[in-house]
Amino acid sequence: MELLAKGWSLTALKVYGWVVLALLAAPVLLLVPISFGQGQAITFPPQHLSFEWYTELVEDPRWGRTAWLSLQVAALATIIATILGTAAAIGIARVANPKLAKVLKMLFIAPMIVPLMVIGVGLYIVFAKLGLLGAVWPLAFAHAIVVLPFVVMPVMSRLTSLDPAFERASASLGAGQWWTLVFVTLPLLAPAIIAAAVFAFVFSFDEVVLAQLLAGPRFETLPRKIYESLTQDGLDKTITSIASLQLYLVLAGLGLHALWRRRKGRHKARSLSAAASAEKLQPDLNGLPEAIPPALVPLPGKALSMKDVSTLFPAPAEQRGFGIQFQRLTKFYGDKAAVEEADFTVQPGEFVTILGPSGSGKTTLLMLIAGFISPDAGRLMLGDRDISRVPPHQRDIGVVFQSYALFPHMTVAQNVAYPLKARGIARAEQERLVKWALNRVHMGQYAERRIPQLSGGQQQRIALARAIAFSPRALLMDEPLSALDRNLRVEMQREIRSLQRELGQTVIFVTHDQDEALNMSDRVAVMNEGRIQQVATPKDLYLAPVNSFVADFFGESNLFRGVAHADTLSLGGASLPLPARKSGAAVLCVRPEVVRLDDPLAPDWAFDGTVTDARFLGSLLRMEFATPFGPMVVTRQTDGLSAAPVVGDRRKISWVPAMSHVMAT
Amino acid sequence: MAQIEIADGVGRLKPSGPAQTTAWDLQRRRLTLSLMIPPMAVMILLFAAPILVLVWMSFGGGSTDADPFAGYRALLQPVYLRLLGFTLQLALTTTLICALLAYPIAYLMVNIESRFTQWMAITLFIALWLSFLARTFSWIIILQRRGVVNNFLVGTGITDQPLELVYNKLGVYIGMVHILLPFMVITLIPAMKAIDPAYVRAALSLGATPAKVFRQIYLPLSLPGLVAGSMLVFTLAFGFFITPAILGGGRAPTIVLAIRDQIQQLGNLQLAAATSMVLLVICLGLLIAYDRVSGVDKLYDRGGR
Numbered sequence: 025m026e027l028l029a030k031g032w033s034l035t036a037l038k039v040y041g042w043v044v045l046a047l048l049a050a051p052v053l054l055l056v057p058i059s060f061g062q063g064q065a066i067t068f069p070p071q072h073l074s075f076e077w078y079t080e081l082v083e084d085p086r087w088g089r090t091a092w093l094s095l096q097v098a099a100l101a102t103i104i105a106t107i108l109g110t111a112a113a114i115g116i117a118r119v120a121n122p123k124l125a126k127v128l129k130m131l132f133i134a135p136m137i138v139p140l141m142v143i144g145v146g147l148y149i150v151f152a153k154l155g156l157l158g159a160v161w162p163l164a165f166a167h168a169i170v171v172l173p174f175v176v177m178p179v180m181s182r183l184t185s186l187d188p189a190f191e192r193a194s195a196s197l198g199a200g201q202w203w204t205l206v207f208v209t210l211p212l213l214a215p216a217i218i219a220a221a222v223f224a225f226v227f228s229f230d231e232v233v234l235a236q237l238l239a240g241p242r243f244e245t246l247p248r249k250i251y252e253s254l255t256q257d258g259l260d261k262t263i264t265s266i267a268s269l270q271l272y273l274v275l276a277g278l279g280l281h282a283l284w285r286r287r288k289g290r291h292k293a294r295s296l297s298a299a300a301s302a303e304k305l306q307p308d309l310n311g312l313p314e315a316i317p318p319a320l321v322p323l324p325g326k327a328l329s330m331k332d333v334s335t336l337f338p339a340p341a342e343q344r345g346f347g348i349q350f351q352r353l354t355k356f357y358g359d360k361a362a363v364e365e366a367d368f369t370v371q372p373g374e375f376v377t378i379l380g381p382s383g384s385g386k387t388t389l390l391m392l393i394a395g396f397i398s399p400d401a402g403r404l405m406l407g408d409r410d411i412s413r414v415p416p417h418q419r420d421i422g423v424v425f426q427s428y429a430l431f432p433h434m435t436v437a438q439n440v441a442y443p444l445k446a447r448g449i450a451r452a453e454q455e456r457l458v459k460w461a462l463n464r465v466h467m468g469q470y471a472e473r474r475i476p477q478l479s480g481g482q483q484q485r486i487a488l489a490r491a492i493a494f495s496p497r498a499l500l501m502d503e504p505l506s507a508l509d510r511n512l513r514v515e516m517q518r519e520i521r522s523l524q525r526e527l528g529q530t531v532i533f534v535t536h537d538q539d540e541a542l543n544m545s546d547r548v549a550v551m552n553e554g555r556i557q558q559v560a561t562p563k564d565l566y567l568a569p570v571n572s573f574v575a576d577f578f579g580e581s582n583l584f585r586g587v588a589h590a591d592t593l594s595l596g597g598a599s600l601p602l603p604a605r606k607s608g609a610a611v612l613c614v615r616p617e618v619v620r621l622d623d624p625l626a627p628d629w630a631f632d633g634t635v636t637d638a639r640f641l642g643s644l645l646r647m648e649f650a651t652p653f654g655p656m657v658v659t660r661q662t663d664g665l666s667a668a669p670v671v672g673d674r675r676k677i678s679w680v681p682a683m684s685h686v687m688a689t
Numbered sequence: 690m691a692q693i694e695i696a697d698g699v700g701r702l703k704p705s706g707p708a709q710t711t712a713w714d715l716q717r718r719r720l721t722l723s724l725m726i727p728p729m730a731v732m733i734l735l736f737a738a739p740i741l742v743l744v745w746m747s748f749g750g751g752s753t754d755a756d757p758f759a760g761y762r763a764l765l766q767p768v769y770l771r772l773l774g775f776t777l778q779l780a781l782t783t784t785l786i787c788a789l790l791a792y793p794i795a796y797l798m799v800n801i802e803s804r805f806t807q808w809m810a811i812t813l814f815i816a817l818w819l820s821f822l823a824r825t826f827s828w829i830i831i832l833q834r835r836g837v838v839n840n841f842l843v844g845t846g847i848t849d850q851p852l853e854l855v856y857n858k859l860g861v862y863i864g865m866v867h868i869l870l871p872f873m874v875i876t877l878i879p880a881m882k883a884i885d886p887a888y889v890r891a892a893l894s895l896g897a898t899p900a901k902v903f904r905q906i907y908l909p910l911s912l913p914g915l916v917a918g919s920m921l922v923f924t925l926a927f928g929f930f931i932t933p934a935i936l937g938g939g940r941a942p943t944i945v946l947a948i949r950d951q952i953q954q955l956g957n958l959q960l961a962a963a964t965s966m967v968l969l970v971i972c973l974g975l976l977i978a979y980d981r982v983s984g985v986d987k988l989y990d991r992g993g994r
Contacts, residue, residue, distance in 0.1 A: 028889065028899040028907065041797045041805050044790060048870065049812045051827040052819060054837065058830060066830055068837050108728040115724035118717065129985050130976065132728075135736055136921075137976045139928020141945045142965040146739030149746055149958065169735045172728075180989045195713075201720040222818075230820035233930045237952070250822050254935050259829065267823030274818045278811065395713060415713035 052271060059264035066259060077265040086249070087262065093160070094246035097235075098228035100164035101171065105224040108168065109175025110217055114209065116176070117183050136173035143170060144237040151238055158240025166238055167228040174227070175220040182216035183209075193429035195416040196394055197443035198494065207442075211433045222277075345530030346407035346497040347372045348393070350556075353402035353412075355388055362388040364554040365402065370498075372407075373528040375521065376559070377541040380551035381577065389551070390502055390534050395419050406497055417446070422491030424501040428483045430475045436462070436486050437471040443494040461493035462486075464523060481512045488520065498530040505540065517543050538578055550574050566615075571689045575613040582619070582656045584612040588686070598652065600629060601681040611687045616646070616659040618683040621675040630678035635669045651677060740969065746962035760963030769947070773967065776943040779858075779933070780926040783865045787873040787922050788915060790866070795877035795914075809874075816871040821931050828864045828936060829855055856938025864932040869925055873918040880914020913983050920979045924972055944968060 029037050054068060059077055061070025081087050112132055119125040135143065147166050148157075156162040190212065194204040210217075235248045246266075253260035348370040355363040363385045370376045380386045391397045393404065395416035404412045411419055422443075430439050437458050444454040462468050465485040475483065484504060491499055501520070505513045521544050524531045535541055541548045542562045549559040550573075558570045562578075569575035572583050586595030588610035593600045600612060623630070633649030633656060645660045645668055656677065669675065749757040756762070763769070798806045816824070831837045832855035839851035854860060884907065892902040933943045944964060951961040979985070 028903045030899070037793055037797060038801075038805065041794055041809070044794055044870075045805070045809055045812055048816055048867065051831055051867065052815060052824060054830065055823065055827050068830070068840075104731075108731055111724045112728035115721050115728070118721040118724070126985065128725075129989060130980065131732060133985060133988060134973070134976065137924050137972045138740075139924075139945060139968050139972060141928060141930060141948050142743070142968050142972075143736070143739065145948060145952065145961050145965050146743040147735065148952070149742050149962070150739045165731070165735055169731065172732075177989055184989070201716045205720065226818050226820070230822060232822070233949075236949070247820065247822055250826075251931070251935070254822070254826060254829070259826075263823070263826055264830075267820070267826060270820055270823055271815070274815050277818070278814060398714070413712060415716060 055264050055267045056271065059261075059268040061261075064261060066261060066264070077261055078269075080262050081265055081269075084262075087246075087266075090244050090246045090249045093244070094229055096160050097164050097167065097245060098225050100160065101167035101228040102221050102225040104165060104168035105171045105175050106217060106221045109172050109220060109224075110179050110210075110213065112172070113176045113179035113183060114205070114213075117180055132176045133173050135170050140170060140231075140233040144234045147234070148237045157238055158243040163234065163238050163245075164228070166234050167231055168224070170231075170234065171224040171227045174223050175217075178216045178220050179213055182213055186212055187427050187429060189425045189427050189429035190431065192394070192396055192416070193423065193425055193431075194442070194446075195396070196419075196421065196423035196500075197446060197490065198417050198420070199442070199446040200417055203446055208431055212431075214433075344495055344497075344527050345373045345499075347374075347405075348498055348530060348532065349403075349405035351403040351405065353389075353392060353399050353404055355392055355397065356400050357388075361554045363392060363399075366556050367402075368549060368556060368559045370530060370532060372530055375524050375531045375533065375544060375546045377533045377535060377545040377548045378551055379535060379538060379541040379548050379578070382536060384551045385554040386534050386536075386551050387502070388554075390500060390532070393498075393532060394421060394423050394500055420494070420497045422494070422496035422499045424487050424491050424499070424504045426503045426506060428487040428504075430483055430486055430490070432475045434475070435471070436467065436473045436475070436478070439475065439486060440471075440490045440493050442490065447494060457493050461489040464492065464526075465489045465519070480508055481516065484508065484516055485519075488523070492523070492527065492529070496529075498532065499524070501531065501533045503535050504533075505535075506537075513540075514543075520544065541578075548578070550577060552577070568685055569613065569687065571687050572611045572613070575611075575685070575687065580616050580657055580659075582614045582616065584614070584653055586610065586612070593686070595653065598629075598631070601627070602686045603681050603684050604686055606686055606688075609688070611689060613685045613687060614679055615683075616657045618679050619656070619658040620678050620680075621658065621669075623676070623678050626676050626678045630676050633675055633677045635671050635673045635675065638668055638671065640668070649675065649677065743962045743965055743969075746958055747966045749959055750962075760957075760959040761966075763960050764963055764967065769944075769964070772942060772944045772947050775941070776927060776945070779861065779865070779941075779943060780923050782862065783869060783926040784919050784923045786862075786866050787870050788919055791870055791873035791877055791918065792911075792915070795874050795881055798874070799878055799881040813871045813874060816868075817875070821868055824868055825864055825932050825935050828860065828867065832860055832863065832936075855936055856940060858937070858941045860936040860938070861933050861941040864936040865926055865929065868932060869922045872925065873922050876918035876921055877911070877914045880917070881911050884910045913987060916979070916983050917987060920975065924975060927972065928968065 057070055058066055058068055060073050060075070061067055062072035062074035062076065112128075116125055116128045116132065119128060143166075147162075151157050151162055186209075190208055191204055194208045195201075199207070230247050231245075232247045232251045235245045236251075239245060239248065250263055250266065253263060350366040350368050353363060353366040354361060366389060378386045378389060388397070392399055395411070395414060399412055402412070403410055406419065406421070431442070434442070440458045440461050441454050444457055449457070458471070459468070462471055465488050467482065467485050467489060470478065470482065470486070475486070478486065484507075487504065504520075505516050508516060517540060520531075520533075523529075533541075533544060545562060547559055547561050548565055550557045550565065552573050558565060558574050560568070565574060565578045569578060569581075572585075575581040575583060584593060584595055584600060586593040586600075586609075588594075588602060588606040588608060590607070591602045591605050593602050593610055593612050602610070602612060620626070631652055633651040635647055636650050636655070637648040639646045640662065643662060645662050647658045647660070647669060649656045649658060658677075745751065747760050749759070794809065798809055829836070833839070834851045834853075836854070838854060842848045843851055854863075888906055888910065889902055892906045893899070897905065928945055929943075930945050930949070933941050934946055934949075937943075937946075945968070948961050948964050948968075951957050951964060976985075
């Protein structure tokens, strides 16, 4: 942060800071030397040192008795407040209705806002009627109520900072609601819960108002006794030793915490550097799965040749995937259809990419398949089974999330074993499957690592291993590569593809990146404004798009809108030839690479264009022309022979009509 | 399953309507409900019910012979109005002093990486975990007639007579600020940490002076934290018992102390209940006002400790 204070004002600020620090700390620290002073007089600095005020604590049984009572009350209050507060925090966070959630939030904050004395008087009247004064349990419950906001607030704040994908991931891996709560949500909340519990304990152990009102005369807690010796008997010096003891406890707790953090930090630093060095060596030390001939496994970091990758892969060794059928699947948000009548079929073992711009409804479609939302109309079939209304944890669909959603409190092996455990698979079988899944993604030696110790690419592999470990009926991937840098992304694309083929797995892959779609898919479903526009192989999508959106979104194109009569398109007084007969409004699509410039055999409909821009894009030369029909894009392979045109040059533009494509819209 | 399939006939397209609930939604709702039931039950039984009883009690508690408004009428006596006035003044002054003192501290802790940050964090930690009683007690030792400060002042000859520093309003102010300051600092820190340093850099690069950047960028952005902290400190100060009771020595009576006396010395439950109602209404009014200004949700996502 850029400092807004510099020079003398910064110095003044710092001096001020240290003065306030001293003022905050001094009164507390002062108690320690005084507690070691001899005699009744409270003097600073003490004249003679002695332990008499500490031995007094042990010798006078009243202190022990009140302390034991307070301890009981505080322990009970802590347990009650922690359990109720955690339940309330998780519960409120799950309430969908915002108005209800707000009312609940207000209610659970109220005990912090309403003065203790008011709550105390109310409870006093009620407890007096019920004969509950002067007992441990009622006082503990009263303390718990007052401290509840201090549990609910931090736990909920921690909860909202967690990735919501954790819960979804757990469900997609086959865990029910309670299982997710116990094994995922609660462990992740642990730090906040522990801090809240400590606060609850300290509060209850120090509470005077409720203790005064709700405890009978023979029921004396430690703070109440301290309070009474402060106000009535003058100053009882024993309090200095009690306060000092509390200070020692706090300092000991602080020291332990610091020690624990340092150890954890060192541990983390060590394993991080190990991870980094291991990653460099990765190509050499990968334990390759034996079932697959080594040549077929694209090694990380080593690029395959530019030949058609698909010819390298044999038919799938296994056929695990099920087919998925979308039957006019529809989902509304309010009046707007987020997904409208999605109607297509994914074959078993097929790799289908759902491609669309953001807001096109592809995420909603994915959530429908995974089962986190339910369709308003239509059906979704997985194999022969209608899964439209099946909860996500019973769908057996592996999901790889954009954020990976690997559980940070578990090791790699525990993460991969999670879906197996949720299905109650025997331990030995679990171990075998974890090993199998990790080897499939070349992460065999990382089983005992913790998730934060892994790089992005490694996490991606583990997420994949976790999703295939339970042999799901289909795999769903939500932009899983978007967090990786370009080189790693291309490598992972290849690996995911090869894994999918080996396993014969059905994959639905969601992305907004058309290169990714082109690289990986058997077929691509292009989506826009909630509708599936076209489902086709990449080649068909490019050469025969069904409409101008697909033509424009999937690769670059020059579109001419006009009216078709037989095999010509009339627009603005001119006419262009069509590749097929058509009538009515039509759009002609001409891809940039099929446009010919100054063709000696140019037909008579050829028209002039002026170069407005020419750019060198590596293997391509990209030119923009101003033409009577509007701007056009033309690309050429850069072969080093033809000279690039200069801005302002005029060229005759034409193409072979058979290479163009005509659409209705 | 069969029922659902029939009810669901393929191809029917509803323009809108309530989303259909699935087994997943039902399970979610069931879990949410079972999580909410125990805390709600306890809140209703031990928080809402006693407060309702208090309302009922403040109007005489159902006894036929008593005047139902006796409690509230008694509250109109000047002595109670003065009490209420002093309590509000105490809470407001404490909040203001805490805000002024805490803001630079939080700024230093968030924006400067130094030993100060560590030491201050430790000090705040101790201050928050150590008992209010112990901290209040230590101020008696420091401020009393033969305490540390007076010994020093008399010993060095700065004053002839020991000063009256405690068992009066001054002592209460000192003690309250000392105890509540850490709450203000820990509320300000996350709010300041949430300010993207890029805003400050951008403003400086656009030519604003540091003083202007602070006034026009940093201060407004940190205001939610200041409001939340003030809210917390004010309500704590308003209902605070220990420090005014001990350091006030009977000369700084607050309304909370009055309620205690009404019960323990006067035995007048109706009056105590009516006085509690006044406190309750003020505090709940504050909660609602806070919700209007900055939203109660903010208190729930401060980004943790």
